[in-house]
Amino acid sequence: MKKNILLLFVIVLFAVSNGVFAAISPAGGEYGIVIEGYDWGPAVSKVILSLDEPATTVNTDDYKVMVQRSDDCASIPAGQVLGSRTVIAGYVSDAEGTRLEEGDYATLVLAVAPNQPIGSPIQYSQAEGCRGNSWINYDMTIRDEANGKVWNQEVNRIMPIIDRFDLSGKFSDGKGINMSYASYVPEEADGKSPLIIWLHGGGEGGTDPSIPLIANRAANYASDEIQAIFDGAFVLVPQTPTRWMDSGEGSTSGQVDDIYFEAVKELVDYYISMHPNVDTDRIYVGGCSNGGYLTFKLLIEYPNFFAAAFPSALAYRGAYFTDAQVNRVKNIPIWFIHSEDDGTTVPDQTVLPVYNRLKEAGAPNVHLTYYDHVVDITGFFGGEGYHYPGHWSWIYSHANEARRDYDGSLVKLDGRPVSIMEWMAGQSK
Template sequence: MENKKNKSEKSLAQLGSAAVTSHTVNEEAKKQPSYQTVTEIMDWGAAITKVIVDLGKAVPVDSVTKETFHVHVQRYDRRLENPFLQEGNRIMKNAYVSDKHGKPAEKMGQYAVLEMQVSPTLSLSSAINYDWKGTGFNDWTDNQYTITQQRNIQTSDGTISELVIDTFTGGVRELVDDFTTGKATYDNITLTYADYSPAKNNEKNPLVIWLHGAGEGGIDPTIAIAGNKAANFASEEIQAYFDGAYVLAPQTPSFWMEGFTEFGDGTSKYQKALMALIEDYVSQNKDIDHSRIYIGGDSNGGYMTMLMIRDYPEYFAAAFPTCEALKDSLITVEEIQKMKNLPIWFITAKTDKVVNPNLYTVPTYNRLIEAGAQNVHLSLFDHVIDTSGLYKNSDGTPYEYDGHWSWIYVYNNEVTNTINGKATTLMEWLAEQSLKK
């Protein structure tokens, strides 16, 4: 196997127009008023939540409000025959003077942070685009901002007025930039991957493997963790359950469900390469605990999760297939017997119209229980809704996502069950599983 790994760019070079321009910014451009973007991975995907404006000189903390600047964006997807997607004005939520990293200044600062509204329905805020007519994949978009000054800024050196700022100098992608990327080739099949390494603590650390859905295939593995919220496995909240865990997010150039005879036939032409990648990754990171390797994935990735635990049930300590797409009719009695002793937590929603749980997850779960499985669980949600309280329908009820998006509950660790008389979250349960038990 050939395995190549490179540190991800920390300068946000892949974000927005940075994918093209951030490496070529000259010294003269750096002296001009300019902006950077801040991208966060939300429940529905990547969104640009802030721009940080370099004003060129220090200003008092009370000299910038949300009325000081007007923010306009044009969005492009360079994969498309007609790259232009849309343009419009971003709605300002807040604005404040800061240091260059966006931290609020105490008295004076050279930068202004402009916080903008985002929501599941506000496509102007999105940092990615789903090419549903062509590739079928998500990818980063070019987001070209123009920040126009609307009100004067008073400083001790005089007045700053009439700024028009459209020089992009990079940015950051929260959590995504904490991952590195690489690729591995096995028998002429190349898989890319994103991975996160915990701080070294002279102890063995578990490994969490996540397999992406159909929309996150391709050759840019940052999409595998940013097309939806998989990057959250590296968050402080989730890492705390494991006292630090490795995260490996492999990416297929097409679909995990690409079988040897037809799509979703119970096989995958990527399975051997995936297992080779996992074994190679574990061997290269000596502090990975071989007894605590966990695997999960959503939809297309849930399908591959099922294949992996079917064919390598003694390698993994636990699995958490989410809206998994392996038809129950393709799972034999013998395979149920092989899987029944592996700790598994299934997650899906009744409103899933893409992968009907009554044809996939539910009957498989029932067969495992009937076969005597002792540590197999099912979270069957009524629907998938916003639980943050931030996004609501016009009647005040929580915003409802597509029923297929049950992975949102996984990334936010909002999957719970009563186990041994105790309310237990998915991540609590996962961290407790070990082959030694």
């Protein structure tokens, strides 16, 4: 009880000191937000304010933006509950945030960074009932200091790229396994298009497939850049209600079967039956960590089905990779991504023995991009000097940045250096 009273006092004190009462203030103006995916996860990057009358300019110095993050289940660290957002630019726009010479809306561009969790509309939690990443309440109060107007009613959310996906997918296999899934259908093209399957990590399980798309930028496989490489590709993102490494009696890393691999294969078959324009000679599967495990499990169980694979932060243990399995998968094109300082899927126990066994068996088209650290690839936050957790090597997959093999040489396709997505687009059964 004392803890709750103290928290309430801190919230009220913070609100008073900043001139807003986000939780209890009377209804103000309406706003929309833009949520974008970044290498480290999602952030609210813009807020779009409905104006009382048309405008031609926006003075960003006039606006103060406050945030309150809350959830009934997820535990949010005290320092990440309340805070202010920095406005770095502003312009007149329409309701979707498109710039106009004159318009009825003002769009404020907000600073985002990997070390600013106050910008995130999701929260990772270990709490029972909401374990992993989940959406939280993201309440904003925006005040125009020039005239005292306040906006505190969210009426619209825009999520670029994610909005391209159908998030309504539901699938049940013959054994009663239920899964949600997100899917993207490319613009109509001549002939058939390949299928990219992405299997999320352990923190993205549940029943809301927007989480696997946004929590670590997997939606980028539907981006214009990557779609252009494949000349259009279907994207299928299944979601487990628990975790892919769930054996039914605990976790597996290859020593026993998980309970999902057959259901995922059934889902893929079903999806192909519903989309006859999928090129079944160009089906690609990848995933990170937990999803890296399942990627490899699917290769072992269905070696003639996939044209190529791209697992990152592989969670399949080399100790359980048998000689028979080596022979089953050695001829499948595979590009692994891993970081040497990964303390979760330790490379000496996972990717290195798996990769080495495949190479020793004569695998003709297997690659490993092996980083010292997972770094800021944008250069905005310190470049090579800024280190993300070593487990986050999927950043390089989603951004299509991996280019080098284990020995440091450039991976080539038909004699030309290629990125991981360019390489994959060139693989066919």
